[in-house]
Amino acid sequence: MVSKKRVAVLISGGGTNLQALMDAALEPDYPARIVLVISNKPDAFGLTRAARAQIPTRVINHRDYPDRTEFDARIQEELEGADIELVCLAGFMRILTPGFVTAWSGRMLNIHPSLLPAYKGLNTHARALADRAERHGCSVHLVEPALDSGPVLVQGSFAPGPDATVEDLAAQVHRLEHRAYPLALSLLASGGVTIDAAGQILIEGAPGPRILKS
Numbered sequence: 001m002v003s004k005k006r007v008a009v010l011i012s013g014g015g016t017n018l019q020a021l022m023d024a025a026l027e028p029d030y031p032a033r034i035v036l037v038i039s040n041k042p043d044a045f046g047l048t049r050a051a052r053a054q055i056p057t058r059v060i061n062h063r064d065y066p067d068r069t070e071f072d073a074r075i076q077e078e079l080e081g082a083d084i085e086l087v088c089l090a091g092f093m094r095i096l097t098p099g100f101v102t103a104w105s106g107r108m109l110n111i112h113p114s115l116l117p118a119y120k121g122l123n124t125h126a127r128a129l130a131d132r133a134e135r136h137g138c139s140v141h142l143v144e145p146a147l148d149s150g151p152v153l154v155q156g157s158f159a160p161g162p163d164a165t166v167e168d169l170a171a172q173v174h175r176l177e178h179r180a181y182p183l184a185l186s187l188l189a190s191g192g193v194t195i196d197a198a199g200q201i202l203i204e205g206a207p208g209p210r211i212l213k214s
C-alpha cells in the first residue's frame with residue numbers, strides 16, 4: 001500500500017487543474033489524496049467539481065477579511081484542522097503573505113501559465129504572443145514569497161504556431177498543465193524532490209525541472 005499525503009487544493013475559478021489532480025489521485029498507487037478544496041470565490045466552478053467527487057469544500061472569501069494576514073490565518077486554520085501535509089495552488093488568484101508561504105516552504109506548489117522565469121504575473125499568453133516567444137508553456141514550482149518564484153519541478157513546453165491566438169495558447173497550456181500538475185504533485189508527495197547544497201532542484205536525483213512536450 002502506498003502511503004498517501006493529505007493534500008488541500010486552493011482555487012479561485014473553473015478548477016480544470018483541480019480536476020486533473022483529483023482524477024490522478026484516484027489511481028491506487030498515486031502518492032497523494034485530495035482531502036480538502038478551498039476557494040476564495042463562492043461561485044468557483046471548481047467547488048462543484050470537488051463536491052461531485054465528494055471532497056469537502058470551504059469558501060473563504062477574501063472580501064470578508066480586513067487584510068491578507070487575517071485571510072491567510074483563516075486558511076491556515078482550515079489546513080491544520082484537516083491535517084493537511086501538502087498544498088496545491090491551482091488557479092488561486094490571491095497573493096499569500098510571506099508568513100503563510102514560509103510556513104509551507106517546501107510543501108506548497110503553484111501552477112503558472114508560462115515557462116518561468118519568463119512572464120511572471122498576469123496576461124502571460126498575450127505577452128508571449130507579443131514577443132513572438134519561440135516556446136511557451138506552464139510551470140509547476142515550489143512557492144516562495146516573491147511572486148511566481150521558487151524551484152520549478154515540471155514544465156510543459158511547446159512552440160506556438162505562426163498564427164496562434166491568445167485562445168490557442170491558453171488551450172495548449174491548459175492541456176499541458178493537466179499532465180504537468182499531477183506529475184509534479186506525485187514527485188513531491190513521493191519524496192522525489194530535493195534541493196542540493198547549491199540550491200539546485202533535483203528530481204529523482206537529476207537536475208530539474210522535468211520537461212514535458214506536447
Ligand code: GAR
Nearest residue numbers: 013014015016017018091111112113
Ligand atoms: C491555469 O491556467 C493556471 O496556470 C492559472 O490559472 C489557470 C486556472 O485554470 N494560474 C495563474 O495564472 C496563477 N498566476 P483552472 O481553474 O481551470 O485550473
